[in-house]
Amino acid sequence: MKFKPSLIALSVLAFSASAFAEDKVLNLYSARHYQTDEALYADFTRDTGIKINRIEGKEDELLERIRNEGANSPADVLLTVDAARLAKAHELGLFSPVRSKVLEARIPAHLRTEDWFSFSTRARVIVYNKDSVTPDSVRNYEDLARPALKGKVCSRSGSHPYNLSLGAAMIAHQGEAKAEEWARGLVANFARSPKGGDTDQIKAVAAGECQVALTNTYYVARLMRSTKPDEVKLMEKVGVVWPNQATTGTHINVSGGGVLKHAPHREAGIKFLEYLASDKAQRYFADGNNEWPAVEQVKVVNPALDALGKFKADALPVRNLAMYQVKAQMIYDRTGYR
Template sequence: MMKTILATSIATGLGVWAVQASAADAELNLYSARHYQTDEALYSNFTKQTGIKINRIEAKEDELLERVRNEGANSPADVFITVDAARLAKADELGIFAPVKSKILEDRIPAHLRTERWFSYSTRARVIVYNKDMVKPEQVQTYESLADPALKGKVCTRSGSHPYNLSLGAALVRHDGVEATENWARNVVANFARAPKGGDTDQIKAVAAGECGVAIANTYYLARIMNSSKPEDKEIVERIGTVWPNQKTWGTHINVSGAGMLKTAPNKGAAVKFLEYLASDEAQAYFANGNNEWPVVASVKVNNPALDKLGAFKADALPVGELAKTAAEAQRIYDRAGFR
């Protein structure tokens, strides 16, 4: 179903991108695999400031990419936005993105968080969550430590085929090599408390309940629970601890939310304006405060109690484009290791 956000005003001050939309670029067709209610304000604000109407189709990544393939050169899509570097890389491998040259994007988005064809706009970290009664924090200071035989029967995880875990596996391949990553994966599987199932929130709850002693989860799932006023969520927070992995080596693995302009975009001017808008201070604040993600623009202030409580950390600086190159290898490693 096409969702349309109508313009309510014309921008008079959007900084360097405040350009009145021309008749040819008075609308933007957005294919979005982000499903967060807080993004509504993000999109409507763009319309208010530029006068560009957004026509939005929301679906799962695979569905949207299949739609783009079927539409071919006649696709109305201008911008594709989704979460996870592996998914963005998959879209890029299909050849749907066009190179975008923008000084605004180059100046505001760090080089390791963008490619020539797609750009990261927010980050989330993949942290280790542990049960305070079952595991000591010094036991799980790295991702590699999850393969330690001392954790046998204590590790919970979602499916190895999920892009979040594939991206982590891709990072491990880049940092530790194929052989070491495969040994790691086999030993992690040997440490499973149960077969992989559910999402990251399910892993956090399983750790709190003592079903397992340790799990990996994206920070925005954790922050949702930390910011909750529900008694059951407060109880979960009391029972678990969090570790920033690999602080003494290559840093905690981060993943991204990002977007790119399609080669066949009929409204290329509007598409570039939108990509530049997502890097604005205002849009970056929506990502951080609305969905518990970190902005990619370093100067943007974050006003989020849970993220503040989690504190500062050393993040992996591996370029997102490099990460994408080993995602397929990570899947083959997981398959051989029985991590499904």
């Protein structure tokens, strides 16, 4: 995978004056670092004739850059991952409301707000070591806080948006008191201090460093599709559970974007978002990064996703994940989930 230069390096560059004058241009700031997205951009340009000028960077760096650029920002669209980050852009006043019959018809209401839209989803599942844990003992997120799992749970940092969004969902469904009780029990069950990313948690479960962990599905799918002997062997030791199938459904998060407040090419920006909701673009998300399309009627063929099977997803509106983010962080701070 080829990464773009860092934002620090890019800060000395600027879009050319002619780029601002062109009608057939779109200036995209993206925190999605997936090589397969290249096909999305090339396809959009072929279909519309609109050239994409792109800057990639980390989420917080991009948000800060857009805020500092203010009314002079060349950016038309921001793409990023996680509802929390999209909500932060909204709270900073960076997005502009978009009315589009195409987007309103294709993106389900619980996966969009007035100014940003989800274009793919990923689920947060429980992985377990097949030799030491039975799937029936970890059917729900709540099970991770039960004393029977003391010393058996691995996790990445509680401050990471993936875990904050799960905490926000717990608050939305159960209230703050029960969410804090859950977080306290989870921390008490840690096999080690939180560290690493989701792939590290899967590997730790396979190695027996811990027996249970949380991970986003696309990390599981990547390993399932791997042809590397060590990763094939690793996945033979790991089982996957869709949590809370009898209650709220499995927590999902999103990748999405919106048109920015000072976009110099607003119409091109809206056209790009509408393209991302097309059948063709939705399949790119599923095939390229092992995510599910946000558009429900789109059918995809992905061996890993097929192998994971069907599941009941939590239909909690994405705006609610953002609503309880701060409270989730406060709960995690109080319970030592860092």
